[in-house]
Amino acid sequence: MKINIRHAAFFTAALLLTAAIALSRDGRLLGMTPGGSNEGETRTEWTAADGSRLISTEELAKDVLGFGGSVPLHIYMREGHVVRVEALDNYETPPFFAQVARDILPAWNGLTADEALKKEVAAVSGATISSRAVIENFRQGMEYARGTASVPNEREYTTVRSLAALATALCGLLLPLFIKSAKYRFIQLLANTAVLGFWSGSFLSLSLLTNIAANGVKTRHAALALPLLFAAFVMPFLGKKGHYCSWMCPLGSLQELLSRLPVPKINIPAPAVKWLEYLREAVWLAMMMLMWLGVGFGLMDYELFSAFLFRRAAPLVLALAAVFFALSLVTPRPYCRFLCPTGTLIRFAQGGCTCAAAAPRAIKLSLAASFAAAPLWVAVRTFV
Structure with missing residues (x-):
């Protein structure tokens, strides 16, 4: 040819x-950063300004991708219960992700790590890729919170x-x-x-x-x-x-x-x-x-x-x-x-x-x- x-x-x-x-x-x-620099490595856990335990999934779930890239979360916990979940900056399509944030992120409020992991949260229709990425980020955050190994979920939605x-x-x-x-x-x-x-x-x-x-x-x-x-x-x-x-x-x-x-x-x-x-x-x-x-x-x-x-x-x-x-x-x-x-x-x-x-x-x-x-x-x- x-x-x-x-x-x-x-x-x-x-x-x-x-x-x-x-x-x-x-x-x-x-998926690779040119130069392989790890300066400013992301923290996984620290204490928030309001005294809550704050778990970040930026590093835990860095390979979990939505439609536009990673969708990291900040999970706030107090006395073993989820207080709130916040989405960090991402490149998902704004109208799609806004609905995901409204419908999914509050679903785990008030639950323990075990309860949150058992709860089935449905993906938002029309934004399933972003939804599943958010759900997987939260799952890995909860696995970390209860001290179990955070192994990426390899399930394929065939x-x-x-x-x-x-x-x-x-x-x-x-x-x-x-x-x-x-x-x-x-x-x-x-x-x-x-x-x-x-x-x-x-x-x-x-x-x-x-x-x-x-x-x-x-x-x-x-x-x-x-x-x-x-x-x-x-x-x-x-x-x-x-x-x-x-x-x-x-x-x-x-x-x-x-x-x-x-x-x-x-x-x-x-x-x-x-x-x-x-x-x-x-x-x-x-x-x-x-x-x-x-x-x-x-x-x-x-x-x-x-x-x-x-x-x-x-x-x-x-x-x-x-x-x-x-x-x-x-x-x-x-x-x-x-x-x-x-x-x-x-x-x-x-x-x-x-x-x-x-x-x-x-x-x-x-x-x-x-x-x-x-x-x-x-x-x-x-x-x-």
């Missing part, structure tokens, strides 16, 4: 971009939902290589929307990519993303550019299904399409720059993918989703073509930006160099 040098260069730059954001946000790559998501992803990855049928495509689009989208919430996003770059594949949710990652970043090297966006992305699938409805279509002039594509790349570049600088990480939460988990999605996300779904009735995949930051990163990894393709060679090289150099600058800024 002949490797396209330009493709390989931009793919490497995309990896560096994602690594830079992970370093800037979480200070680690694939459910029908997970298996269905994996099967759907594998079908979208492999079957289009062998089946050339409009009827099959329609079925795959429906499965992507229903199973990967609304049922399991399995899709690529800047938030998920940053989480994987920072922590590695340590959770079931991250593992389910492996076929999606393969389609997005490896299939283009096999001559299948755009495979993920065309065959697996639930948001793109839903837009295409809506565009098939018998509604009069509008024809966007080619010059307008070109400028809208430039706008998409400008939005993406602005997001990357802000996150390189260590700010703006919350912008990742406003990609429209979370609209599939509509019971916990932010109102602004739902409103934007409604606008783009309405536009999908009259023009094909408007979010994919004119805004999607994750899709732009995938396109960039396949060989650069639309605006860069039309630029002189010197500008192309300068753009590639800047994308490669910026992550190194972030690393130096963060750790030196």
